[in-house]
Every structure is written in structure tokens, then in C-alpha cells.
Amino acid sequence: MQRNSYRITGVISLLIFTILLSSCEKALMDRQTENNPVSNFESLWNTADQKYSFFEYKGIDWNEVYDRYRPMISEQMADEELFDVLAAMLNELKDGHVNLVSPFNISRYAFNWYAPQNFDFRLLKDHYIGWDYKITGPLINTRIEYQGKEFGYIYYGSFSDYVESADIDYVLGSFYNTDGLIFDIRNNGGGNVNNIYQLASRFTDREIMVYKAAIKNGPGHEDFTEYEEVWLEPKGSHPYLKPVILLTNRSCFSAASFFTLAMRELSQVTVIGDTTGGGLGAPAGFELPNGWGYRFSTSRTITPSGQNFENGIPPDHTVWMQPEHIAEGKDDILEAALLNLAK
């Protein structure tokens, strides 16, 4: 009987010991950040202040932005009103990589609103590449005859579409006897950066440094890691070393701009069209106390010579599609590319 009570005391002691320690959890873990318009505003402003990467480059006075927007926040405001204020504040960053994501709306900065579209795929099909082009993975490809010469043409519409090695090797292999190549990435809004190296590595036969990138590592506006060099290594069975024209427009953003940055370092590549939309900062995502998501750029990328093209990479030759020529079925940018190759 005595042994039993001894045992029961032991069991209870062990249980109490474990439960007592686990109940420390409540004391140890933080209480969740308050969820109200002010705490959401403060959380957003502070995180951006400490982690956004282009304040100095863009000359943005973030403290002044705080002074302007903080008075617009009140405890009683509706979610939609709060969203509008926070979205407007984020758009002060003038960055296509900035979004505020709520259940009812997604804010964005229209980095390309003032530029003409400079691309019409229907026109391309009707007057240049026809309707029986090949589709190899995500790469639309065909041959175009111009002034007695034959050129390869590739259209790649989104870096979100994964390019297999076999895709690009097949296409470039089929263009081995062409006189030049047009690589059209107009309207390509970006996507997966791995596709940049998958494609660009087929246009060089030697290692070449294409850009340098640094990422935020502290709360100061200029707290960055050292720049890391990015080198392009030759890949694939058929490196294409003949003249290449890269076509860009203002809707080329993010990974498409990185691709442009890499390709312009190659000696046989000429960029024709419009300035890209930029977006050379890698965006990271975060969350507000009310559960809304948001993202902004947290790194910066420069050319090997130190130029920062965050706001857009200018082409070697700026060409816009003219409305009267579009009406005649003419793509001025593609025409300029063909003329350049035919020279």
C-alpha cells in the first residue's frame, strides 16, 4: 500500500514537472503584435526603412514619406482605406517589385505606363514569322528571310516558363547555318532567374563577368554585403557566336532586365528597341500584423563597370514602333533588327 502511494506520488511529480515547464511557454513566447491600422502602418514603414535597397539611389526621403502618410492613419479607418494609404506609401518607392497583397486587392507600381507598347504579336505572325512557327518548350522559333539572307528568330515571353537545356540546344542547333539571330523578349515581365543563365550561356565560348550583385545586410540604407561577381559560363553543344540582336521594350522587367544586362556584355550582341522596365533588385516578401503580404527589393545589381540600371537598361539603338507603320503591318523594331543583321 505504501509502495503504491509512493508510486502515485512519483507519477504525479513527473507530470507536474513536465506540465509546469511547458506552461513556461506562455511566459516565454511573445504576445502577438497588436493588429490595428497604426501598428500595421508602423510595421510596414519600419521594415521598408530597414530592408529596402534603393533609397539612396532613387533619392527617396523615407522619413518625409512617414511624416506625410502617418497623419492619414486613424484607428477607425476601414480596411479598404488602410490599403489605399499603405499602397500609396509603397508606391513612393517607384519600383515594379513592390506589391501590397490583401485578400481584396493587390497594389502595384506601373513602371511602364508612359511608354508605348512597342510589341504586337499578331502583327508579327501576320507579317514576319507566319503561323506555322515551331514551339520548342517555351521558345517560339522560326527562320526569317531578309535581303537574300536567312536569320533565326526566337520569341521568349516569360522567364517563369522553364527552359530545358534540350530546348535551347535544339533551337540553336537548327539555326547553325543562319546568318544571324533575333532574340525577342519584348513584353517579358520576368520570372525565374535560372532561365537567364540557361539561355545566355549558349551565346559565349568563354567565361565572362556579366554583372555584380549585393544584398542588404543591415538596417542602414547603405548597409549591403560586398558585391558578388556573376560569371557566365559557356554551356550547350552549339554556342551561337554569330551576330545576335536582342529586342526589348519597356515591359521587359526583372529577370528579363537581368537577361538584357548579361547579353549586352557579349560582343556579338546588339540591343534594339526601348529601355527595359528595370527591376534589378531581388524582392523579398513579408507580412503585416493583419495578415496582408507585401514585398520590395532587397538587393541591387550593377554592370561590371559599376553602372546601376535599376530604372531600366537603355538599348544600343532606341527604336519605337510608329502607329502609322503598325497600321501598315510593319514592326519598326524588328525591321531595324533585320536591317542591322543584313548589313
Added chain:
Amino acid sequence: MKLRHALTSTALLIFLLSSGTLPAQTFPHGKEARKARNRFLMIGTGLGNYKSIDYATSPLLYSGTIYSGMAAYEVESFERVTFLRFRTSYGALKSNVETPWFNPRNLAALATFSYNTLFRLNHSNAWYLYLGPLALFDGQFRVNTKYGNSALTFNTLFSAGLSFRVQHPFEWKATSFKFLGIKFNRRDRKLALFSHVNLPVYNILFRPTYVTITNFIVPEMQMAITPEQIFGGTFSPLAVYIESGVSYYLQNNNALRFSYEWSFLQHNAGDNKIQSASHLFSFGLLLRFNPVKEN
């Protein structure tokens, strides 16, 4: 100050790794002792709750049910017990902010690997007290698609520390009893109550970078761990793992084990602060490796 801190940590670590050899000398050793050891392979499953606040991406508390699978190799003798354990858990997490029509995928995957050799401190037959060194890996990975490029956050802990175990073996004598009108005959049974504390002391913790992603624009950096991601020190992060339960030895000398484990981890590093806790109820089957020596 830093030097003293380092020396204290090193001395503590050396003590922890060598302390067990002294009491072992008072017990039988050599071939005879090795033969007497009971060896078990434990296979188990568990159900519990996991919660975390990872300030690298969000100030919100996420929690959810986790499902665990575990395996262990255990060696017991008069003078010491050895545990080599592996456990993996998986679950979907939710925040307590209601966004019913906006529900990105948020998953947690946890893996713990630990090794203990614990040496018996006392000679009491009722309560066995053990103390010994601990080697621990605890990896906690969370994916929330809402965060885009920084969807993956993690805290992976490598640790050398201290373990304490108290164990109380006892027997149930054969008896007959009626329950709901049904007669039950119970045979003699051996059981053991235990409570086991793992306390990481000297730690290395891997976390996301300051902005939660490595510089993925640089291909070599996409999977790299950079110096900015490595933290740690003595009792930093603060972590503790406590398990209590009962082992129920079967007629064939295999055993069943029921246990409850609480674990907690906290690392204060400003924006990179992480807190996590888990509660896990588990059930395991211990398969005896070596035959029981008949008396």
C-alpha cells in the same frame, strides 16, 4: 569578457563530454557488462501541435497540428543508457489572423536527431538518476508561399549540451479484475516511468539572411550559407526538450512506450528573432535486439 565566456564554454563542454566516465568505474565492465545490456530498436508515431513566430518574415504566430514519425536505437545497462534518436514531423500551419478567402500554403517540416550517453548517478533501486552529454540537431523548416522569394525560412540548430534523466522502474503483479462485466486476467508486468531533459548548451544556429533570402541573383549563392546566417553561442539560442512517459514491457520482452514531449526554442536577434514550441504525444514500439538471459 569574451575570452572568459569562451573559456567557460569550452571547460563546460569538456566536462560534459568526460563526466560520465567516473561513475561507470563503480559498475561491472568489459564483456560481461556489454552482454548484460538491453538493446532496443524503437519505431514510433506521434501527434502534436507546433507553433512559431519567425520575425524574419512576419510578426504573426503560426500554429498547427503536426504528425510525427520516429526511430531510435537504445541501449540500457546498470550503469548507463544510450539513445540515438531521429524524429521527423510535418504539418500545415495557420496564423490566428482570419483571412478566410486568402489562404496561401504554409507548411512546416521538422527533423530532430539526437545522441545521448547518460551515466547513472545513484544506486537507488526505485529512482534511477542519469546525467550525460548530448549531441543534437534540430532543423525546423517553414514554407509560406505568401512571401514569394523568401517563402522558405528556417532555424537549424547544431548543439552540444547536457541531458538529465530520471527513471522509475516498477512492477504490476498478476491480478484478475472485472470491468464492464468482463473479466480480465493481468499477468506480471514490468513498467518504467521516465522523464528526460535535453538542454543544448553550446550552439550553432543557421537562419535566413537579414532580408530572408540569400543573394539568389548570384547562382553560386542560391543554396549557400553565408556568414550573415550563422548565429549561436552558450545557451544562445535558448532551447529545451523535455519528455515524460512510461515504458510497458511485454511478455516477449519487447515494450510499448507512451510519452509527451515539450520543446521550446528562442533566439533573439532583432529582426531575425525566432520563437518556436511544440507539444507532442507519441507512441512507440520497442523491439528488443538481444535475447533475454534466463536466470
